[in-house]
């Protein structure tokens with residue numbers, strides 16, 4: 016989605032129309048618009064922690080029929096942030112406009128995003144429209160990796176991205192339970208491609224959709240890893256020229272061969288490492304970071320899960336598994352702490368009944384934490400894709 020203000024009657028771009036129509040600007044207004052653009056470059060983007068001047072963002076400033084139009088295009092999905100940006104832009108622009116040739120003008124702002132694609136080398140046909148594959152991994156089982164993967168995928172979708180979710184956890188595929196899609200069987204096209212199962216706006220695929228209770232346990236080992244490769248590459252993630260902005264892969268726990276092969280085969284845009292603040296889990300999380308480093312996959316950051324427990328009776332909060340560990344790994348390994356989730360009954364209950372927190376309580380503090388994690392992770396992908404050229408600024 017590229018920044019283009021459109022005329023509601025004609026559908027034409029107001030900004031580009033205006034660019035060829037400088038004559039209509041009040042005297043001195045061009046300089047004013049340039050000052051505005053310059054000032055906008057100094058605004059802070061929360062997810063990247065940088066100012067716009069340090070990013071490959073697009074800043075467009077125009078004027079049309081008594082309205083100053085400002086458009087900003089970022090490289091990650093951020094629909095929930097539009098009001099915050101609007102407020103900050105108003106605060107930054109009004110003092111410049113006041114008393115000048117555009118002092119009486121209205122100010123209209125729109126936030127856009129254009130998600131870059133990670134170059135993927137030679138990928139199988141059904142994965143071609145997938146722009147970014149992101150692994151959610153943990154060195155150890157039971158730390159909340161699947162819960163994080165599901166909520167991360169839903170949060171990216173809530174921010175406006177098109178998202179797929181692949182449950183690659185061959186030993187205990189939990190995605191169907193978490194999404195309320197248990198017992199669903201994916202349709203098959205032309206006898207060779209699975210059609211993803213739609214759930215809460217996500218395209219999903221899981222070995223859980225294919226296994227039945229009678230599936231022998233022995234199948235879940237080496238044969239299952241072949242099956243995993245098959246559902247990754249034989250699922251029709253993108254139909255009819257569609258694109259998927261992100262495919263989130265809930266990895267099997269651990270850092271063994273299956274994980275390594277998958278990390279290499281899937282041409283990952285990056286990995287999110289989930290850990291609890293417990294010492295043992297942290298040691299395993301480090302192994303996860305090192306595994307991805309070994310195969311040159313950028314680590315987008317660490318999610319510290321079950322970081323704090325708030326007693327539902329007295330409201331007292333305690334760091335049950337210790338504190339600060341995720342932050343320390345992030346600092347030691349030169350990556351970021353994407354966010355922290357409390358040990359909360361609502362998180363467990365939501366995933367158990369097929370309604371993860373982001374869907375069940377979209378305005379809760381927990382859903383907002385997942386939103387922040389999603390924006391930060393996606394912003395990291397943008398940063399690793401950008402060419403460092405700085406912002407593109409259009410004034411007219």
Ligand SMILES: Nc1ncnc2c1ncn2[C@@H]1O[C@H](COP(=O)(O)OP(=O)(O)OP(=O)(O)O)[C@@H](O)[C@H]1O
Nearest residue numbers: 156157158159160161162268321357358359362363
């Ligand atoms: N922050 C949290 N607060 C409370 N419960 C949580 C939290 N995160 C996860 N859980 C619960 O912990 C259990 C394990 O979570 P989950 O299945 O996501 O972990 P996992 O790391 O993917 O496990 P596995 O290695 O078995 O795949 C689930 O019942 C889930 O609902």
